[in-house]
Amino acid sequence: MRNKPAYAIGSVDSALLLATLLQQEGAMRVTDVADRLGVSVSTAHRLLGMLVYRDFAEQLPDRRYAPGPVLRPGAVPQASVTTLREVAVPHLRRLVDAVGETANVVLLAGADVRFVATVESRQVLRVGDRTGRTLPAHLASGGKALLAAMDDAGRAAVLAALDEADGARLERELRTVRRRGFALNDQATEAGLTAVGVAVPAAGGVEKAALSLAAPSVRYSRDRLPEWVAHLTEAAGAVARELGAA
Known part of the structure; x- marks a missing residue:
């Protein structure tokens, strides 16, 4: 079993967890993200914005967020x-x-x-x-x-x-x-x-x-x-x- 690092960076942990949720569960609304992570809606929006910037997420026409290109099949060796x-x-x-x-x-x-x-x-x-x-x-x-x-x-x-x-x-x-x-x-x-x-x-x-x-x-x-x-x-x-x- 892996233990949480003694000096964990909360924002990094939240972003990585969010990327995992998007990959495993698919598209989510900002409010869904806030509920799942236990953070405010504004914090969820900022986390999603950073994932979009780095191509880990993308915003759909209905304003939900889905896995981005980095998380989709087709990774290069x-x-x-x-x-x-x-x-x-x-x-x-x-x-x-x-x-x-x-x-x-x-x-x-x-x-x-x-x-x-x-x-x-x-x-x-x-x-x-x-x-x-x-x-x-x-x-x-x-x-x-x-x-x-x-x-x-x-x-x-x-x-x-x-x-x-x-x-x-x-x-x-x-x-x-x-x-x-x-x-x-x-x-x-x-x-x-x-x-x-x-x-x-x-x-x-x-x-x-x-x-x-x-x-x-x-x-x-x-x-x-x-x-x-x-x-x-x-x-x-x-x-x-x-x-x-x-």
């Missing part, structure tokens, strides 16, 4: 994450030096992409660190680059939740991504943010990884797109080569 991060981060730094914008590496996790490493731009106005966050794969630039590289069956499984019209529209976009070799996210996941992503060739046991560059939309220019894509493609190839040699 820990060994793959560690290896990919170690190999990719130096290349992300070189991307930031070359382009001046924030660089990320993501892995496909179910229908989402999970950010496993970020190197931020040094500009004052910049896209921040996304490490640990998740985004729908069909909206994120890295996710779309990965979906475009998948076979029909694998892609259909990931996109099963989309309605027919959205699925058809995405398939048309993915054909363009396959032809060009890169994907664009122009404010689809966040207003004022534009990102470009390319898939990393599978190597060294690491599959379904992608690199992306993200910038404030006010600084994005189509004239710079060829430069971004060239640097991303070169970095993705270098990451794959090092993974294969590891």
